[in-house]
Amino acid sequence: MPGNAPPGVQVLAFDVFGTVVDWRGGIIAELTAIAAERDLSLDAAAIADAWRKRYQPFLDRHRAGLDEVVREFGLERLTEADLHRLVLAWHHLPPWPDAIAGLVRLRSRFVLATLSNGGMALLVNLARAAGLPFDCILSTELVKSYKPDPRTYQLVPSLLAVRPEQTMMVAAHPYDLSAAAAQGMRTAFVRRPQEWGTGNVDGPDFSVDVEADDFLDLAAQLGA
Amino acid sequence: MPGNAPPGVQVLAFDVFGTVVDWRGGIIAELTAIAAERDLSLDAAAIADAWRKRYQPFLDRHRAGLDEVVREFGLERLTEADLHRLVLAWHHLPPWPDAIAGLVRLRSRFVLATLSNGGMALLVNLARAAGLPFDCILSTELVKSYKPDPRTYQLVPSLLAVRPEQTMMVAAHPYDLSAAAAQGMRTAFVRRPQEWGTGNVDGPDFSVDVEADDFLDLAAQLGA
Numbered sequence: 001m002p003g004n005a006p007p008g009v010q011v012l013a014f015d016v017f018g019t020v021v022d023w024r025g026g027i028i029a030e031l032t033a034i035a036a037e038r039d040l041s042l043d044a045a046a047i048a049d050a051w052r053k054r055y056q057p058f059l060d061r062h063r064a065g066l067d068e069v070v071r072e073f074g075l076e077r078l079t080e081a082d083l084h085r086l087v088l089a090w091h092h093l094p095p096w097p098d099a100i101a102g103l104v105r106l107r108s109r110f111v112l113a114t115l116s117n118g119g120m121a122l123l124v125n126l127a128r129a130a131g132l133p134f135d136c137i138l139s140t141e142l143v144k145s146y147k148p149d150p151r152t153y154q155l156v157p158s159l160l161a162v163r164p165e166q167t168m169m170v171a172a173h174p175y176d177l178s179a180a181a182a183q184g185m186r187t188a189f190v191r192r193p194q195e196w197g198t199g200n201v202d203g204p205d206f207s208v209d210v211e212a213d214d215f216l217d218l219a220a221q222l223g224a
Numbered sequence: 225m226p227g228n229a230p231p232g233v234q235v236l237a238f239d240v241f242g243t244v245v246d247w248r249g250g251i252i253a254e255l256t257a258i259a260a261e262r263d264l265s266l267d268a269a270a271i272a273d274a275w276r277k278r279y280q281p282f283l284d285r286h287r288a289g290l291d292e293v294v295r296e297f298g299l300e301r302l303t304e305a306d307l308h309r310l311v312l313a314w315h316h317l318p319p320w321p322d323a324i325a326g327l328v329r330l331r332s333r334f335v336l337a338t339l340s341n342g343g344m345a346l347l348v349n350l351a352r353a354a355g356l357p358f359d360c361i362l363s364t365e366l367v368k369s370y371k372p373d374p375r376t377y378q379l380v381p382s383l384l385a386v387r388p389e390q391t392m393m394v395a396a397h398p399y400d401l402s403a404a405a406a407q408g409m410r411t412a413f414v415r416r417p418q419e420w421g422t423g424n425v426d427g428p429d430f431s432v433d434v435e436a437d438d439f440l441d442l443a444a445q446l447g448a
Contacts, residue, residue: 111348121385124335124360136348136361161345
């Protein structure tokens with residue numbers, strides 16, 4: 001149910017993995033490159049999905065999750081350097097094709113922050129590598145917790161000195177928006193049907209303020 | 225005593241008020257503009273200096289300090305709107321002439337963060353208004369303290385996932401560098417002889433890693 005832009009919003013807070021960047025495409029590309037170099041046959045998509053499921057939402061525990069995936073998929077031929085390279089791939093994931101152009105438009109009207117379960121260092125590296133024009137990197141690390149803990153959402157109005165209803169959470173995941181709304185934030189659901197490569201979207205079963213097909217559509221709906 | 229660039233530095237953390245932006249020039253300009261509109265005669269430089277001394281380092285308490293300055297300088301003819309405009313002037317201060325070009329060069333080689341006693345919202349507004357290309361806004365507000373509390377410096381290596389000696393504090397104020405060095409950070413002193421309009425610089429009386437005339441000189445010395 002598409003909504004109109006709510007008045008008074010000044011700050012947009014973005015989920016990052018899946019919403020801004022295509023973690024699956026980035027990890028598949030790195031796995032495919034390594035497999036070619038090692039003359040290995042592997043199911044890159046299945047491995048990427050298994051890895052992501054392993055550590056979500058503990059985004060800084062890539063390596064522990066990867067060791068499990070190596071055993072599960074029989075990838076013992078990968079070297080220590082290969083595994084390190086795969087962990088580093090999370091630091092330079094590709095943005096969705098609309099992301100940068102959409103963020104640039106949105107930034108002309110709103111303060112743009114991240115709010116991700118990734119750690120600060122990971123988020124800073126990602127933003128640098130992809131050239132993501134955020135005004136402010138916020139991680140749930142700042143309260144040593146993870147979304148959907150209410151304290152993580154409270155970071156946004158608290159640190160940016162606005163009221164909760166002047167902030168809007170932007171995410172491709174309904175659980176994230178539901179928890180943000182419970183803290184008084186506005187909500188924007190962005191469809192990312194290729195996050196898991198399925199073409200399907202599990203949309204919110206509750207009322208959000210905006211539903212958008214991508215960040216350019218979001219910018220248009222928010223008047224940016 | 226100019227030093228050479230220390231090896232292994234990955235992150236530069238910048239003091240902001242006086243080091244990156246010219247708070248005095250910005251506040252004098254706003255006071256002068258208001259005085260002209262109100263046909264008031266006032267000593268803008270003296271008022272700016274008195275105001276700054278009032279709230280340093282409590283950078284978010286502009287307004288309380290300003291009310292004291294209004295009484296001290298007999299500025300009761302200023303309206304509530306004038307006072308609000310003066311407080312807002314701290315959110316769009318001009319960068320020193322070399323600052324943006326220097327930061328752009330430094331960013332090609334280092335991760336750039338702020339580390340200021342200004343609050344997060346103030347720093348985000350300043351960076352947006354001036355187009356300061358920081359990768360990450362860090363405020364001592366994140367540990368609810370002020371420099372030179374050791375915990376404020378520890379934020380930089382902790383959040384950016386490097387060792388203290390891989391970080392360098394950049395500041396125009398020796399007290400700031402001394403406290404940073406005590407936490408294991410590298411130090412760069414940047415001369416800002418016009419911060420207080422005097423043309424004089426009180427340099428550090430201890431050994432810093434780098435001394436620079438401005439951010440372009442800093443970039444050259446750090447090989448960026």
